[in-house]
Amino acid sequence: MSVAVIGGGSWATALVKILSEHPIEIYWWMRKKEDVDHILTYESNPRYASDIHINLSKVKPLTDLQKAVEASSIVFLAVPSAFVKEILLSLDKESYKNKIIVSGIKGMIPQENQLITDYIASTFDVKPENLCIIAGPCHSEEVAMEKKSYLTIGATSEATGKAVADCLSCRYVKSTVSLDLYGIEYAAIMKNIVAIACGITHGLNYGDNFQAVLVSNAMQEIGRFVNALHPSGHRVLCSSAFLGDLLVTSYSQFSRNRTFGNMVGRGYSVKSAQIEMNMIAEGYYAVKCINDINQELSIDMPVIKAVYNILYEKISPATEIKILESKLS
């Protein structure tokens, strides 16, 4: 069995590590030839998660996307949402036929405000039952350290979900399947916005009491939004795929969205925070998409609106969060 992992970041590297625990061949695509060469020589990713040892008896790093996809029955996508279109469109539209496509991307297609799975289903020759997403709570840094972690595989087909969950289960990772693909995909996107809010309030010197209220209110916002778009009687907001994913992103020191928010709260401009971090905080793009979608829905989401106002309307963080205070309970 062969699979492809598309992307050279820390989450892609963690996925490669988990997949390497199985007797499968892993085609690992990344953009830069020099990174491939580094991995082939030093058995580690030069840029991200460098402490993860790459087992070259199973992993084939390469820059040839066509070869990676052609050889594989499952394709894992782990690139920033801003680049996914460009990368996928570089192959013929039929290239993905009969393959299982798994999105590990925690964002939407910018401008179009489309879920990654919706975009793939509508653009390529991929059946909806062959689409999956990976939801946390799972920071790649802790996968690197083999700390016990849990993944939820969102799918519309139990069999497809199970096949992917099996590939992503090992001694230190337990993966389970949920058929609430759309709910989980939206929640995974929106959690990054909440993490930015947590960072902003921390940067403004709000405390643990406030953050607990912020996260509780935000979890309800996510629930209202997802239930409006995709009503479901079986959705459990306090499950790992919803609440757990939100918690790890909002509370962990490893969260880049939280770090980005923290800098904004401390007075950095959005631009300088982005330059300083040298990483893309997905929540920055996500809040624009979710706010756009909500223009029509008009769901009450004060936390998400506050982040939008700070990042896009240039309202001062202190002013905006002061207003938010009275909307929470």
Next chain:
Amino acid sequence: MSVAVIGGGSWATALVKILSEHPIEIYWWMRKKEDVDHILTYESNPRYASDIHINLSKVKPLTDLQKAVEASSIVFLAVPSAFVKEILLSLDKESYKNKIIVSGIKGMIPQENQLITDYIASTFDVKPENLCIIAGPCHSEEVAMEKKSYLTIGATSEATGKAVADCLSCRYVKSTVSLDLYGIEYAAIMKNIVAIACGITHGLNYGDNFQAVLVSNAMQEIGRFVNALHPSGHRVLCSSAFLGDLLVTSYSQFSRNRTFGNMVGRGYSVKSAQIEMNMIAEGYYAVKCINDINQELSIDMPVIKAVYNILYEKISPATEIKILESKLS
């Protein structure tokens, strides 16, 4: 208007501070004459939350419980659950008649496994509509620093709840009323058990990914338990009174239950951890009560059961949490 605050700990001190923001007289009862004298001389509590300034133009510290209760229309209880019976029974049973009794105690009556509000209603001449509880998320340390915090007042009467919420609202605290008194009281007790679980796993070197899953599963456990005991169609588990309270206790560095669990996870015996901390971790008693109650209900609560097994059945933390790993998802 006069109120009484019963207890000399950090939460009692924080309540005195919040109440002092209003034009009311506060009779502050504590056990030790020397503490009263210290406060009268230095305007601060010598033992806990010493950085809170006590405004003696409004606050009357005293050791005479009868006088404190007699003079007051609202009595706030903020003593460890282990001492509440002894303290309340030191007055005549009619002393509490027509007074609003507000419990800020996060535990149950030991041995009897009774909620504080149930105990008061069944033992004293207090009408159920005159009973309230205070739920977090609100660490006293952040009240001391005047960091924005939120309280939920659980009541069975909207009017009583509102009267208490008004006393406990000020520039840095927003208090709202919930009529789900019993649900909130149970959740406030159970959160301390979860905080011990978080501490234990942290002490065992589990990471943020695991903690997020642990807290998500535990929130569902609390929901199952409370819904079985007091079914309600209106209960929102992701609200501040449930989830927020759980988060602040599970994640905050100020949580004594988490600290206690952490020591147990790192190999301290229960006894030596208690001696070292010199503070009572309410969750230690709570898990015994909840486990007893669940003997009849048999609700699936693996996180709470694991804490019980570690603290009372002397199962090694590493073994018990390893077993727990497979029960979470």
